[in-house]
Amino acid sequence: MASGSPDSTSGTSSTGTSSTGTSSSGTQLVKRGFADMFRGGVIMDVVTPEQARIAEEAGACAVMALERVPADIRADGGVSRMSDPEMIQGIQEAVTIPVMAKARIGHFVEAQILQALKVDFIDESEVLTPADETHHIDKWAFQIPFVCGATNLGEAIRRISEGACLIRSKGEAGTGNIVEAVRHLRSITSDIRKLTQADSAELFDWAKRLQAPLPLVQEIAETGELPVPLFCAGGIATPADAGLAMQLGAQAVFVGSGIFKSEDPAPRAKAIVEATTHYMDPDILAKVSRGLGAPMTGIGMDDLDIKLADRGW
Amino acid sequence: MSSTHPRTGVLALQGAFGLHRAVLTRLGEPSTEVRTIEDLLAVDRLIIPGGESSVMAKLADESGMMPVLRGRIEAGMPVLGTCAGAIMLAAEIVDGRVGQPSIGVLDITVRRNAFGRQAESFTTNLVMIDDADPAAEAHDFEAVFIRAPGIERTGSAVATMASYDGQPVMVRQENVIATTFHPELSGDDTVHRLFLNL
Numbered sequence: 001m002a003s004g005s006p007d008s009t010s011g012t013s014s015t016g017t018s019s020t021g022t023s024s025s026g027t028q029l030v031k032r033g034f035a036d037m038f039r040g041g042v043i044m045d046v047v048t049p050e051q052a053r054i055a056e057e058a059g060a061c062a063v064m065a066l067e068r069v070p071a072d073i074r075a076d077g078g079v080s081r082m083s084d085p086e087m088i089q090g091i092q093e094a095v096t097i098p099v100m101a102k103a104r105i106g107h108f109v110e111a112q113i114l115q116a117l118k119v120d121f122i123d124e125s126e127v128l129t130p131a132d133e134t135h136h137i138d139k140w141a142f143q144i145p146f147v148c149g150a151t152n153l154g155e156a157i158r159r160i161s162e163g164a165c166l167i168r169s170k171g172e173a174g175t176g177n178i179v180e181a182v183r184h185l186r187s188i189t190s191d192i193r194k195l196t197q198a199d200s201a202e203l204f205d206w207a208k209r210l211q212a213p214l215p216l217v218q219e220i221a222e223t224g225e226l227p228v229p230l231f232c233a234g235g236i237a238t239p240a241d242a243g244l245a246m247q248l249g250a251q252a253v254f255v256g257s258g259i260f261k262s263e264d265p266a267p268r269a270k271a272i273v274e275a276t277t278h279y280m281d282p283d284i285l286a287k288v289s290r291g292l293g294a295p296m297t298g299i300g301m302d303d304l305d306i307k308l309a310d311r312g313w
Numbered sequence: 314m315s316s317t318h319p320r321t322g323v324l325a326l327q328g329a330f331g332l333h334r335a336v337l338t339r340l341g342e343p344s345t346e347v348r349t350i351e352d353l354l355a356v357d358r359l360i361i362p363g364g365e366s367s368v369m370a371k372l373a374d375e376s377g378m379m380p381v382l383r384g385r386i387e388a389g390m391p392v393l394g395t396c397a398g399a400i401m402l403a404a405e406i407v408d409g410r411v412g413q414p415s416i417g418v419l420d421i422t423v424r425r426n427a428f429g430r431q432a433e434s435f436t437t438n439l440v441m442i443d444d445a446d447p448a449a450e451a452h453d454f455e456a457v458f459i460r461a462p463g464i465e466r467t468g469s470a471v472a473t474m475a476s477y478d479g480q481p482v483m484v485r486q487e488n489v490i491a492t493t494f495h496p497e498l499s500g501d502d503t504v505h506r507l508f509l510n511l
């Protein structure tokens with residue numbers, strides 16, 4: 001309900017209305033609210049302005065600007081860092097949709113730089129080489145909202161307690177293999193369901209086992225969902241993968257290497273967008289899955305040297 | 314009292330459709346998600362949510378839903394468009410994705426991302442006046458603007474219901490209401506109540 005009574009305008013003038021009071025930015029309402037706008041959409045990794053345009057044309061609701069897609073980061077090895085600001089700005093100029101960018105875990109100065117560049121969202125990402133082995137970024141200190149990865153409910157709640165406004169299940173980036181994303185999504189949603197069944201005394205033990213702040217545990221037990229949106233990342237390579245993530249409870253999907261490491265990126269990107277909207281309709285999923293060429297080759301979990309999902313604490 | 318209580322749909326191609334449904338639930342109003350032409354034909358009034366307007370427009374255009382939306386709204390179906398939904402309704406879009414289509418039933422010119430990027434998103438208090446109900450008192454409420462569009466022109470049939478910084482942010486043209494802010498985020502149900510009474 002409105003507090004106080006408006007006294008600045010009255011009557012029925014069609015143009016005499018006005019705003020009152022002051023405006024505020026960077027609040028949780030504005031940051032979490034923005035995260036809600038990506039629901040039902042696809043956020044695509046891009047490394048050039050040209051790829052960003054292809055993604056926008058295909059129906060991406062945002063792009064993630066980075067120097068190398070995770071599959072290449074994995075293949076190249078070495079230290080992976082925030083992208084060159086020039087490259088991020090090139091992508092910002094190329095498209096009209098929101099542009100996200102990645103900072104290393106704990107690297108709050110990279111995040112400060114990304115905020116100065118006015119990226120729309122910062123991903124504190126395990127895909128890059130961590131800068132701090134104990135601390136994540138204090139995300140409350142930023143005007144720009146953050147997304148963070150999580151493999152389980154405790155990790156998700158810890159990131160939210162640090163100020164993350166959006167959680168993505170981590171999966172295993174750069175593999176084209178959905179198995180880890182499924183494991184992480186199922187782990188998060190199944191523990192949320194269990195929380196809603198716990199009695200008030202059991203929630204103390206849940207907080208201890210999850211290594212997560214009690215008030216957030218109690219809130220999730222009450223509402224049956226995270227207080228921020230839950231998206232899926234790490235391994236989506238086909239429209240069916242996107243449908244699977246959505247039916248398992250993700251509210252939107254991130255696609256990294258899956259698009260631009262495939263044989264024919266544009267039609268695959270478009271098909272994944274349609275699959276994310278119509279995730280419950282197998283007839284439409286069948287239609288959009290046809291004739292897309294080869295997906296990215298993909299990697300089995302046993303063949304991995306490094307598990308990126310293990311980064312973050 | 315009638316046995317044909319209007320069925321409320323929320324366009325669910327992309328965006329914050331779930332939050333609008335939560336507001337409707339709070340108001341005791343059942344709703345369905347609209348993703349196809351068949352879904353659309355099964356509802357009597359529609360909310361077009363916030364989200365990415367270029368994505369919604371593309372999906373609505375390619376599935377052939379755009380002319381059906383236009384036809385239903387022109388035939389009098391009540392509709393509420395918020396943020397991206399306002400862009401979808403607008404007769405003219407500035408700074409859209411190249412060739413971005415719209416339903417075009419609301420005689421306004423709207424500029425996409427008029428306030429800038431997320432860093433410029435904000436909340437403020439607005440005063441709303443309902444010309445259609447002169448007896449109603451002006452109502453003060455919190456409004457959330459996220460990468461919001463700006464309404465740069467309103468046609469003669471369009472009434473301004475609220476403004477910010479001298480520019481319209483809530484407008485009405487007969488059965489069409491559009492806001493450049495997000496009434497589904499603030500917890501104030503005024504705009505939704507107005508829509509349900511259209």
